[in-house]
Amino acid sequence: xxxxxxxxxxxxxxxxxxDMCMLALLxxxxxxxxxxxxxxxxxxxxxxxxxxxYPLLTxxxxxxxxxxxxxxxxxxxxxxxxxxxxxxxxxxxxWQAQWQKFVETVNATLTDPPTRGESHAQ
Amino acid sequence: xxxxxxxxxIDHALTLVEREWRRRHVDPRDRAALREDLRLDLEAAxxxxxxxxxxxxxxxxxxxxxxxxxAGARRIPFAYRRLLLNALIGTLPGxxxxxxxxxGVHMPIVGATSRxxxxxxxxxxxxxxxxxxxxxxxxxxxxxxxxxxxxxRTVLGMALAMPVTALAAIPVAMLFAWSVNYSSAFPxxxxxxxxxxxxxxxxxxxxxxxxxxDYDAPAPHRLHPxxx
Numbered sequence: 001x002x003x004x005x006x007x008x009x010x011x012x013x014x015x016x017x018x019d020m021c022m023l024a025l026l027x028x029x030x031x032x033x034x035x036x037x038x039x040x041x042x043x044x045x046x047x048x049x050x051x052x053x054y055p056l057l058t059x060x061x062x063x064x065x066x067x068x069x070x071x072x073x074x075x076x077x078x079x080x081x082x083x084x085x086x087x088x089x090x091x092x093x094x095w096q097a098q099w100q101k102f103v104e105t106v107n108a109t110l111t112d113p114p115t116r117g118e119s120h121a122q
Numbered sequence: 123x124x125x126x127x128x129x130x131x132i133d134h135a136l137t138l139v140e141r142e143w144r145r146r147h148v149d150p151r152d153r154a155a156l157r158e159d160l161r162l163d164l165e166a167a168x169x170x171x172x173x174x175x176x177x178x179x180x181x182x183x184x185x186x187x188x189x190x191x192x193a194g195a196r197r198i199p200f201a202y203r204r205l206l207l208n209a210l211i212g213t214l215p216g217x218x219x220x221x222x223x224x225x226g227v228h229m230p231i232v233g234a235t236s237r238x239x240x241x242x243x244x245x246x247x248x249x250x251x252x253x254x255x256x257x258x259x260x261x262x263x264x265x266x267x268x269x270x271x272x273x274x275r276t277v278l279g280m281a282l283a284m285p286v287t288a289l290a291a292i293p294v295a296m297l298f299a300w301s302v303n304y305s306s307a308f309p310x311x312x313x314x315x316x317x318x319x320x321x322x323x324x325x326x327x328x329x330x331x332x333x334x335x336d337y338d339a340p341a342p343h344r345l346h347p348x349x350x
Contacts, residue, residue: 033163033166034170034177035166049177049180050178050179051179054160054163054189055185055189055192056192058156058189058193059193061193062192062194068159070162077162077165077168078166079162079163080159080162
């Protein structure tokens with residue numbers, strides 16, 4: 001598998017979990033759009049950049065999982081900061097549980113002992 | 123040659139994004155809200171040294187479309203293409219019937235009696251044909267598009283605007299035909315058809331915009347949730 005294939009696979013895997021990761025990061029600390037992109041990058045999640053993250057932020061706000069508030073800054077422009085709402089925390093808990101179950105299932109599949117046919121082949 | 127991207131200012135980036143929202147008929151109020159939010163974010167990023175073109179990588183139209191969709195922005199259902207197509211299709215039965223009346227009924231009668239029709243008779247005949255074509259067009263639009271909002275007002279507006287527009291456009295087309303000695307060359311016919319169809323299509327678009335001027339798109343959710 002080439003590094004490009006690796007990258008594509010990583011992007012595919014992340015696609016289904018990106019909103020959960022964003023919610024988790026915002027649960028730790030509210031952020032504005034670009035700041036969240038940076039934090040995703042720092043966490044090692046190549047989320048596809050601002051063009052992917054910012055529309056997702058607006059979706060989660062529409063769904064009531066996030067709230068937004070304009071903060072003025074003494075040293076820079078005003079910022080619209082996104083924070084997780086109680087409904088967002090509830091959803092995050094549910095997603096985390098689902099994710100744990102999913103990971104356990106995948107791990108169990110990957111670590112299954114070799115089948116009888118494979119043992120004979122060895 | 124290196125693949126250089128133009129360096130956008132925030133205003134330029136917002137203009138590009140807004141152009142796509144306009145193209146998609148996003149409600150002006152939602153456009154303004156989305157624009158303001160995006161401006162704040164771009165300004166904040168720029169204060170950290172990140173330019174808009176570095177931030178919005180890739181296809182700006184795709185970004186704008188996704189942003190509007192994900193934010194749940196409302197769209198105004200102008201449906202111009204569908205409206206114009208149905209209006210055009212609706213003229214066909216009337217036009218065919220008119221053609222048959224003109225060459226199958228009117229001309230033979232005029233030929234048999236050898237009496238030249240008066241101007242009033244000609245005006246009445248062509249007005250009746252025009253009314254037939256218009257009625258077919260309006261009926262088709264109504265029957266095929268009545269599920270869209272403000273279609274009653276649209277059809278009513280078309281019923282008023284299209285005859286007036288035709289009355290203005292047809293003399294212009296006739297003047298053009300006279301100026302080219304009533305040539306039947308294909309490019310001439312195309313220009314003549316454009317001189318009539320262009321203003322009619324424009325009138326339909328204007329009428330549709332007028333019909334939807336107070337349209338309040340149903341919003342299953344607010345773009346900005348109300349503060350608790």
